[in-house]
Amino acid sequence: MEKRVLFRSPWLPWVLLAPQVAVIGVFFFWPAGQALLQSFQVQDAFGMSTEWVGLDNFKALLADEAYLGSFKVTALFSLLVAGLGILISLALAVFADRIVRAAMVYKTFLIVPYAVAPAVAGVLWIFMFSPTLGVVAYALANLGIEWNYLLDSGHALTLIVMAAVWKQISYNFLFFLAGLQAIPKSLIEAAAIDGAGPWRRFWSIQFPLLSPTTFFLLVINMVYAFFDTFSIIDATTQGGPGQDTMILVYKVYNDGFKNGDLGGSAAQSVILMAIVIALTVVQFRYVEKKVQY
């Protein structure tokens, strides 16, 4: 007897898919299509005249040293944010997992930053590190360290990496903690009985078993560093000094919205889209092979 339920209707699957397709269509394909279209045009700010210019916007971008510099900054920034964010939150999660007393308190405090809007996070960090009115900047000056992120690009990058990592630690922490708690205690106890120390147990049991989580977080953190850090940069360095913290997504905003150059900005977002798609494909094709589910 046939136990499977069969739907023979040709349109039912489409109807069931429709809401998803509609959402993706409206919020992804439509804007992406528009960006693609605009990247081949030069428009005046009010959109009254449009000229098709072929690949000119892209050519202008690739000839622009500032744009190529922005790639380097973005690569460095996203590696630092993803790398540091994952490392620190993994360490915190491992410690929080071992805590017996008042664990709830620690966990709550570690999760709180996630509730802070990125723009607010930026302002918080400005209050601490602004050379004019920052508390930390003042303390550093007393220690003889001349802190000025307005002029020192190393300081500026440090500041936005700190702010971006701090903002993302909670998210990473939650996933790592959940991952750690999903590892059966019996495995760890068995290893302990066999004489493995905490470090050994972590490397040989917990870390490999966490690899799906780590991989997931790597993808998410890269995307986060590429896109969501925008408001942190807007609130702190605004791409300066020079263009030393001008990451790609901030440049898209700066050129398109602040400066009204929609064609150039659209071309940038098309390139950015291509990069993120390529990165995600690479991560899933190659990195994922090393992941044990």
Added chain:
Amino acid sequence: MSRVRISLAVAAATLFTLSPAQAQTQVQWWHAMSGPLGEWVNDLAKEYNASQKDYVVIPTFKGTYGETLTAAMAAFRAGNAPDILQVYEVGTATMMAAKGAIKPVGEVMTMGGAKFDAKVYIPAVAGYYTAPNGQMLSLPFNSSTTVFWYNKDAFKAAGMDPNKAPQTWPEVVAAAAKLKASGHKCPFTTSWISWTQLESFSTWHNVLFASLNNGFGGTKARLAFDSPLHIRHFENLANMAKQGLFVYKGRDNKADVTFPSGECAMITGTSGLYSRVSKEAKFAYGTSTLPYYPDVPGAPQNTIIGGASLWVMAGKKPDTYKGVASFFKFLSRPEVQSASHKRTGYLPITTAAYELTDKSGFYKEHPGTDVAVTQMIRKTTDKSRGIRLGNFNQIRTIVDEETEQIWTGKKSAKEALQAAIKRGNEQLVRFQRANKG
């Protein structure tokens, strides 16, 4: 069914309650004035609305100048632009090029039956917003200019005469050195690098910032601020930075706060800083004209304006334009102008308003408040009338980015200025291309 009926009833009720207000024509006004200046804008609208019954001006705060302009561009594309839009001087060329999007103020005033006389406005202010054919395109609203502020108490502590402001750059350097010797950590800083140290600096010394009379001659203009004088000035600033005499405090108006707080003793910035300094500074302060190089013939000439003007958007109903005209007429009245000038430190935009303020004894009671005006009302030359360049906002950012490399020591003054010109000219080419018609 019943739910539909209820919502219909609600809709009808809303319409009914709104109907008395609909007898008046609404005029939407988008602006970028926050804090005490936002209150000033709201007060102006309130005062106007109370003065007559036919029109209601509704001011809406839309963020910074840049954000307000961007919001209006997006709204125009979507077909619901405001009636009046406040645009900063940097956006002037963009607005002028957008012929189909705006309606010249001269035309609007004529439509509204108000007699419009461009001559009543202070020439340097009105000239900035006038098209090559002599038609005034937007109404100057809050105009400021670059002035020099200094801390008299700090001057006294450094053993200098507090009533003698340094007039020239060599004097500024000497004063800064004395301030530093007396233990001051930030002798001199500046807001708006491009506006104060390049744009105003150029007109003040009667040299070109860009070709074709700083862009007044058309969109083919290209940047020209790598003259020996410009390079000399930035080398001078770089040396000051190296010796700790000039301290860079960030882009735009970020440095403003350091003057009223007492951190920096001298600053070049907007005359609009007045409302803040008079409220916050806990020391004796003074204003003076911008410093200049005494060996340059023709210096000092005049400074150029900053601030914003009001643009009228195209495609509105005749009734709306009548309302706009009536409101603009109200704004141009000398007593309204004079009150605004005293309240905000922005320039009076009509000669009558300046005279009225003078007569009231305001300048005598608040010495220094007339510096900005006297800097502006001189006769302008072709080189000093103003600056009108497309994509100017980008160019200012480029200047910020490149000059920052001077203060960090990565580039020499010459290299940075030339790089800024190269990158800035690319923006001008783009603008020329997008605005052929």
